[in-house]
Amino acid sequence: MILLQAQQVARHFGADILFTNIDIDIQESSRIGLVGRNGVGKSTLIQMLLGNTEPDEGKIVKKRGLTIGYLAQNTGLESEKTVFEEMKSVFNYLQKMEEQLHLLEVSIATASDHSTADYTKLTKQYDQLLHDFKEQNGYGYENEIKAVLHGFNFYDETYNRPVSSLSGGQKTRLALAKLLLEKRELLILDEPTNHLDIDTLTWLEKYIQGYQGALLIVSHDRYFLDKIVTEIYEIDHHHSSYYKGNYSNFIKEKDIRLKQAWKNYEKQQNEINKLEDFVNKNLVRASTTKRAQSRRKQLEKMERLEQPEGDTKGPRFSFSSTKESGNVVLTVTDAAIGYDNNIIAAPINIDLRKHKIMAIVGPNGIGKSTLLKSILHKIPFITGTSELGTNVQLGYYDQEQKNLHPQKTVLNEIWDDHPTLPERDVRSILGSFLFIGDDVKKVVHNLSGGEKARLLLTKLALQHDNLLLLDEPTNHLDIDSKEVLEQALLHFNGTILFVSHDRYFINKVATSVLEIEPSGSTLYLGDYDYYISKKEEQELLATDKLKEVATIQPDISAGKLTYQQGKQHQKQERKLQRLVLEAEKKVDTLDQQKKNIELQMSNPEYFNDISKLQQLQQQLSAVSIQLEKAEVAWEQSSLALEEFLEK
Structure with a gap:
């Protein structure tokens, strides 16, 4: 069944066309990705689909009574309720059903005559309501709320916090959590992966794959699109194109279509040139005039193909180092x-x-950015050391974009660092990063996040360092800019250490992945997919090892063990005891870290320091995730030891 259709819709701004002839079909089971460069009109189209604005041409057709859930980009939940109360409000209808069930139970229990028609009607009403209550997960909705909150890194200690006290990122996550619980027929998500770390992204992908309604997702997260969507609509050059499959398939198919379009265009151009040449040479000759006129008519009737439009002109930049490091x-x-x-x-x-x-990964709050700043000596290590090698020149990309002067123009931001460069050269360099014409006169504090990101990359490219420290370099960049950045890094003749939650980007450029956890760092010599596969393999091995040790049964003969069997039994027991002690030690360490963070959060000095409290909350969430995993591991190893000793 079709839930919603956009039929030949268009948006004009005076004589300018944002887009035209846009067609979209959303079925009840659709998994659609809406892609295109920043500024092509994706958000404008979404507002039309929601019914908030009307198209200048065409129409939007919806199924009667269609329920739509919408998550706007960087928009968080606003409420004076606590976190858990706000989530429970989704299930008000179940709470009312529960109240009605209790009233019916009282009426049934206090009825004096069970043989009347009224009593029979009462019990039937109760049975039907109870059936409906169970069918709609009346006994399990609180556990459903907790599962979703847990997936978004909200734990018991945050359930009673007012929503108004949360950070912007937490409010955005909570808004998405509430939408998922509401189970609308159509869910429209605009950049839903913003503010999510890799663990949360992985959880969201698994959860949303089982979502019963239709999905329309606008995202720059190519890995997320690959995992979720089965159809792609691209807005490009004012028009929409449809592709079956996920994002990777869309890239391949788009390339095939573009090559075929060029082939057809060039073939027709050759034919046109031959016909025009014949007409020009033979139109005035008496012997060939009729043939020339025939070919001219053929040219006039020909439906000419437009020159294929390849990718819109994107940024063009590269990184290079002027000195070799050791x-x-x-x-x-x-x-x-x-x-x-x-x-x-x-x-x-x-x-x-x-x-x-090398890519650095780990949950939000675990200290990935802190690690880079400690290497830069901006924040001291608590213990330990870092050392740069011979001839290392270090460049840094700051995700907070503090390396830009807010009052300078784009031109002066570069020129002040390189005063000997002619203005023409500075403008040319900025032009390659899409700062064209009067764009160079813009003041930095008026730039968008994407423009600031490109300006920072411009500055970094001009430094010619041989070691780049990059903190979330793909934030604020559209997909095409990300791909240009990937190519620039892959062709860089230096060394790179970067922090990112962009899994597609990590897969594309990383030669190794360093995972940061409260218990330290672990190195994986491969890309992101390799890292994930090794993690899963390690978890399976740990589980299998535990089962193997726990299920070894000694061969008891005549009521006692042989000397060799006794030694083997003791060895397995010691191994299990060691696993229990290691797991218990990890739990204690993480529990102490959690208490230390909570103690800091209760310090009156930080009550009005929102930035510090947000930072501590991120750390608390990260440690809570690790603590929960450690407690599960401890319980499994303890149970295995108990079962072994009972045999």
């Missing part, structure tokens, strides 16, 4: 990162070699 570029030894002697993660070890690209 083979060992960066060494971090037994480092502990954190603030105010509160350790977030330790020990961290890095051995980064020349021409390698």
Whole structure:
């Protein structure tokens, strides 16, 4: 069944066309990705689909009574209720049903005559209401709320916090959590992966794959689109194109279509040139005039193909180093990162070699950005050291974009750093990063996040360093700019250490992945998919090892073990005891870290420091996730030991 259709819709701004002839069909089971460069009109189209604005041409047709859930980009939930109360409000209808059930139970219990028609009607009403209540998960909706909140990193300690006290990112996550619980027929999500770390993204992908309604997703997260969508609509050059399959298939199919379009166009152009040449040469000759006139008519009737429009002109940049570094570029030894002697993660070890690209991953709040700042000596390590190798020149991309002067123009932001460059050259360089004409006169504080990102990349490219530290470099960039950045990094002749939650980007450029957890760092020598597969493999091995140790049964003969069997039995028992102690130690360490963070959050000095409280809340969420995993591991190993000793 079709839920919603956009039929030949258009949006004009005076004589300018934003888009025209847009067609979209959304079926009840659709999984659609809406893609296109920043500024092509994706958000404008969504407002039309929602019914908030009318198209200048065409029409939007919806199924009667269609329920739509919408998450706007960077829009959070606003409420004076607590986190849990706000989520429970989704299920008000179940709470009313529950109240009605209790009233009916009282009426049935106090009825004096069970043989009357009224009593029979009462019990039937109760049975039907109870059936409906069970069918709609009346006994399990609170657990459903907790599961979704847990998936978005909200734990018991946050349930009673007012929504109004949360950070912007937390409010956005909570808005998405509420939408998922509401189970609308059509869910429209505009950049839903903003503010989500990799663990939360992975959870969301698994959850949303089982969503019963239709999905329309606008996202720059290519990995997320690959996992979720089965159809792509692209808005490009004012028109829409439809592709079956996920994002990767869309890229392949688009390339095939573009090559075929050029082939057809060039073939027709050759034919046109031949016909025109014949007409020009033979129209005035008596012997060939009729043939020339025939070919001219053929030209006039020909439906001419438009020249295919390839990718809109995007940024063009590259990174290069002017000096070779030594083979060992960066060494971090037994480092502990954190603030105010509160350790977030330790020990961290890095051995980064020349021409390698290492990605740093981990949950929000675990200290990934802090690690980069500690390497830069902006924040001291609590313990441990870092050392740069021979001839290392270090460049830094700051995700907070503090390396830009808010009052300078775009032109002066570059020119002040390179005063000997002619203005023409500065403008040319900025032009390659899409700052064209009067764009260079814009003041930095008026720039969009994407423009600031491109300006920072411009500055970094002009430094010609041989070690780049990049903190979330793909934030604010559209897909095409990300792809240009990927190519620039892949062709860079230096070394790169970067923090990112963009899994597609990590897959594309990383030669190794360093995972940061409260218990320290672990290195994986491959891309993101390799890292995930190894993690899953390690978890399976750990589980299988535990089962193997726990299920070994000694061969008991005549009521007692042989000497060799006894030794084997003791060995397995010691191994299980060691696993229990290691798991218990990890739980204790993480529990103490959690208490330290909570203690800091209760410090009156920070009550009015929103930035500090948000930072601490991120750390608390990260540690809570690790603590929960550690507690599960401890319970499994303890149970295995108990079962072994009982045999």
